[in-house]
Amino acid sequence: MTNWGHYLNQMRANAPLVQNITNYVSMNIMANVMLAAGASPAMVHAEEEAAEFASFTSALTINIGTLSAPWVNAMQMAAKAANDAGTPWVLDPVAAGATAFRRETAAKLLALNPSIIRGNASEIMALAGAITKGKGADSADSVEAAQEGAKALAKSIGCVVAVTGPQDFITDGATSYGVTNGHALMPLVTALGCSLTGVVAAFAVGQPHLEATTAALAYYGLAGEVAAETAQAPGSFATALIDALHTVTPDILSQAAKVELL
Ligand SMILES: Nc1ncnc2c1ncn2[C@@H]1O[C@H](COP(=O)(O)OP(=O)(O)OP(=O)(O)O)[C@@H](O)[C@H]1O
Numbered sequence: 001m002t003n004w005g006h007y008l009n010q011m012r013a014n015a016p017l018v019q020n021i022t023n024y025v026s027m028n029i030m031a032n033v034m035l036a037a038g039a040s041p042a043m044v045h046a047e048e049e050a051a052e053f054a055s056f057t058s059a060l061t062i063n064i065g066t067l068s069a070p071w072v073n074a075m076q077m078a079a080k081a082a083n084d085a086g087t088p089w090v091l092d093p094v095a096a097g098a099t100a101f102r103r104e105t106a107a108k109l110l111a112l113n114p115s116i117i118r119g120n121a122s123e124i125m126a127l128a129g130a131i132t133k134g135k136g137a138d139s140a141d142s143v144e145a146a147q148e149g150a151k152a153l154a155k156s157i158g159c160v161v162a163v164t165g166p167q168d169f170i171t172d173g174a175t176s177y178g179v180t181n182g183h184a185l186m187p188l189v190t191a192l193g194c195s196l197t198g199v200v201a202a203f204a205v206g207q208p209h210l211e212a213t214t215a216a217l218a219y220y221g222l223a224g225e226v227a228a229e230t231a232q233a234p235g236s237f238a239t240a241l242i243d244a245l246h247t248v249t250p251d252i253l254s255q256a257a258k259v260e261l262l
């Protein structure tokens, strides 16, 4: 049995500083999720400072949810600075297939070698070259349909790809894991995927990316399960999830992680 709780323990011991260039919708909940998990988030996206911050942060996330041209410039400069510093960075390709602007921006960011890509099935399929627009920020495709594309994408970029949904699929192109922790209320709260991307980045600091990503997804899904024990509708569930992210321990994660080597 893999000790998935080890990765939560490591993340909390590091309490890593994570820079997030993320969409306006997600900023508050993402920062609260990351603090509850045990990381230290900073939302820093201005062209004037994004690269400077990326030169000293422990990890970086780049999310294309609410794009504009100056943001795209800042994203590219920050990704380059992270690469120069040997710092892991995670791409969240929100609605990547929806418009030409998003497709072009995603291509520019893929060319900068993200360490990890975390998206829903439609987003990962769009990056892998499938013709799918998704449904805006929501998925219109199954996780199963995205698996082959996720593997091909991971191989071509040399990164880890995580597809999230009712069950999650994580791959580096050679080895793949499935995670079945989670709860059906999770997609009914906006930006929980964006927030998860920040948790993935925090777990990845100093750890093998495939296993760290898998542990982060099991931890997040498990927190969803715990939250649903006390909250049965989306508004209170969001609050209960933040609480559960704080209270789940490494031991609980090791016992309750539903992870399968595929
Ligand atoms: N139907 C479901 N049942 C269980 N867990 C789910 C379900 N849908 C999503 N999740 C979980 O919710 C979390 C967020 O994944 P999701 O795929 O919804 O992200 P997303 O589409 O990028 O979200 P957003 O763009 O709103 O931030 C993951 O931990 C995933 O496992």
Ligand SMILES: Cc1ncsc1CCO
Residues within 6 Å of the ligand: 023, 025, 026, 065, 066, 094, 137, 190, 191, 193, 194
């Ligand atoms: C709803 C929404 N629209 C753009 S970004 C975002 C947050 C979830 O991805």
Ligand SMILES: [Mg+2]
Residues within 6 Å of the ligand: 092, 094, 095, 119, 120, 137, 193, 194
């Ligand atoms: Mg998303």
